[in-house]
Amino acid sequence: MSLRPLFEEAGGHLLELPVLHAADPFLETAGEDIRRRMFVTEGPSGERLALRPDFTIPVCLHHLRSGTEAGRYFYEGVVFRRHDRGSAERAETGFEVIGEAERANVDAELLALAVEGVRRTGLGEMRLRIGDIGLFTALLAALELPLAWRQRFRRAFGDDRRIEALITRLEEPSASAPADLEPELERAADHENRDALTALLAERFEAQGYQAYASRAPEEIAARFLEQRALYETEIAPEKVAVLKAFLTLQASPQELAERLDEFGRRFGVDLQEPVARLERRLQKLERRASGLEVVFEAGFGRPLDYYTGLVFEIRDAATGRSAAGGGRYDRLLEMLGADRPIPAAGFTIDLGEARTFAGALGGVS
Amino acid sequence: MSETITLAIPSKGRLMEETERRLAAAGYKVARIGGARRYRGEVEGCPEIEIAFLSASEISRELGLGRVHVGVTGLDLIQETVPAWQEKIGRILPLGFGHADVVIAVPELWIDVATMEDLDDVAAGFLQRHGRRLRIATKYWNLTQRFLESHGIALYRIVESLGATEGAPAGGMADVIVDITSTGSTLKANHLKILDDGVILRSEACLVMSRRAPWSDATRRVAETLVDAVAQELNRNPAAEAAGSR
Known part of the structure; x- marks a missing residue:
């Protein structure tokens, strides 16, 4: 028909x-x-x-x-x-x-x-x-998950294997401690001072001969770095993981x-x-x-x-x-x-x- | 003529020298025909084997097409350039030289990116932030696609790079790269770092049998005998590379 x-x-x-x-x-x-x-x-x-x-x-x-x-x-x-x-x-x-x-x-x-x-x-x-x-x-x-985690789950939604991997990560958070930075960067990051870290990254990019504005900006990298560090320190309550499951x-x-x-x-x-x-x-x-x-x-x-x-x-x-x-x-x-x-x-x-x-x-x- | 096999070996450089040394140690001494131009060769006392001198990438292609029976080439080239390589390639004997890793590397100043999961985060937000997808410079299209797919990353574009790939991020041609590295020094010199879980393939030179070549019982015996002899020699003398390297 x-x-x-x-x-x-x-x-x-x-x-x-x-x-x-x-x-x-x-x-x-x-x-x-x-x-x-x-x-x-x-x-x-x-x-x-x-x-x-x-x-x-x-x-x-x-x-x-x-x-x-x-x-x-x-x-x-x-x-x-x-x-x-x-x-x-x-x-x-x-x-x-x-x-x-x-x-x-x-x-x-x-x-x-x-x-x-x-x-x-x-x-x-x-x-x-x-x-x-x-x-x-x-x-x-509604679960008030950190934004980065919400985005990860949203991206994996519909792909059971990836969702499962994310849930495992939440259940075993120790799996990914953030790497140590070299001292100068660490000092800038230590005060959670995004501007200082941004400025230092910008300076380094220039010294390394990177074209400005061609890829990720120093602000973006500094912001995500501090966000990830905070994320690592935030524990996600097991009850929330249970709700998700x-x-x-x-x-x-x-x-x-x-x-x-x-x-x-x-x-x-x-x-x-x-x-x-x-x-x-x-x-x-x-x-x-x-x-x-x-x-x-x-x-x-x-x-x-x-x-x-x-x-x-x-x-x-x-x-x-x-x-x-x-x-x-x-x-x-x-x-x-x-x-x-x-x-x-x-x-x-x-x-x-x-x-x-x-x-x-x-x-x-x- | 159907009773001879073609053995393809690299036509120059360290790969050629190491290959000839390994073959000689196993009792197969390679001699060139036709002097300096030397695109063909033979094995002393072994008329069943004809030698073809080709580049490593030609050798993997010819193995995939079945136009040579046995060849020495890199595992990276087999997996990258031979479509459905598992069906076309038979026995693979790692030879213990020509070690190099195919890796995914990002600018070392991406201090927030250490793992593939971080890269996934960055790739996902890229279009909104920058008006384009994340760009990866590489000559390894297939290895890159398979590896990123296995990590659930689909939102990126490949920029084909046929040389000096490691310079692409600084030059603004790409954001990250997939390239081959043996010591990591070129990456370091270009201020790039390998992601913690970013080794896509540990490659080395291999003696490889084609499944697609026109095999007969007799030629298969010749080839198996050859590969067995090289394998035995490798078992007896695994440290030979150190002695021969410079």
Whole structure:
């Protein structure tokens, strides 16, 4: 069944996007890690081009070039990513909402749209997994963890192995005593005098022939050094670590979500009512569509990429576990791509399978 | 002709001298064909082995492609330049010379950065602070990517550097580097320090068998006999490097 009427009804405009794009926006936002999965080539004047590894970034760039305030877009076509197994060419379709400030409504609408979209590709029984980066950061703040630790946890969120490593570090803090400095630097640092340390570092950088302003500034290094030293001296209460661990294993259906999180908050003495209410508003539109759909909220489900900011979700085939769709809110991405102010954005992508079996879910667009 | 194997050895410098010394000690004396130009050679009394003199990086490439059967090259080059090297490279015998580490190093004045975890912190905040991602200068793309991925670091860019990598941070071309070092003195001279957990690979010269070369039972025996002989000689005389080094 075609997805085009569905996406048009939701207010989307079909975008026809080129296959070849400048490689840099992908590398700057997703990091070097994506390079191994991207097909990069050279343009006629030596510029680095990539076969699009996804549609989201090209859609965002299109939106920025168009100069419009808000837009709803959909697309369909082949994306190119190296995988360990299977074809490097996969067909995808998806829907992105950019520039609309009604975040909760947009998220709720996107969740429902993604479910309906996947259903129309022919998947009968699906499992929708929901996570919320906003709820996790609210917990980190409520626990009053030092900022550096909150940032570390935020970055690792969604990567179980890294989260586990961080928790181990908190439980065994002696693992990393800060190194000794040479006497002159130590004297400057000893009084926690950031200005003195900054000045000394600046002087040394110059003496060593470092170009000024090319990399990290002496102020930044001095500030982080003193912060790390303070961090080492701050002990993080074992109870806080226990709360984190309990939170990360929490799972609930939408119906029991509020109750479970409320109970969690009371048990551990953290107030999460506001972020929980925000999350609930996002799930409103789902409950009525529950046939053939299992919905589970997993408190530990997130994405480590730093442009995701709120709701994240994925849809899998309930029988095989195959990933059918993924999406979320990425309010920081457009700024990374050059917007001069924060622009709210969210969307999802539906996998249409290996490109050679792809028949055009939108109904013969490509 | 299918009964001969090609043994590729470095064409110049200390790597070549040490390789020839190791082979001679194991009973394989290398002789050059064609005088001074000497790109081909033979082993005295051993017509089953043909010698090709190549650069160490050519040798790792040819081993990966299976165009030479056995070769002497650095472990760093095997892991960096041969895609899916575990599938293409068979036996690897470390030879006890040409030691060097591939390391990640930062300016020594980054007093707040001692470990990969610190670097992760710095990389994560880089875009917001500086309007660009952290830049790493290196010629070791693959080793760098794999190592940083194993530490959960994805937010950085690689700047390709084909020489004088250690000068990149001071020159403003990159923030940190991944490079090879044997004594650390070049790093020190450029005011760089190796992160506490920043040794990516401990490399040395190795005698390496290709899996991809056209092997027959006979040629495999020739190659195995050669590698066994060198291994036995290394066991008998592990300190030979000290005697031969200068």
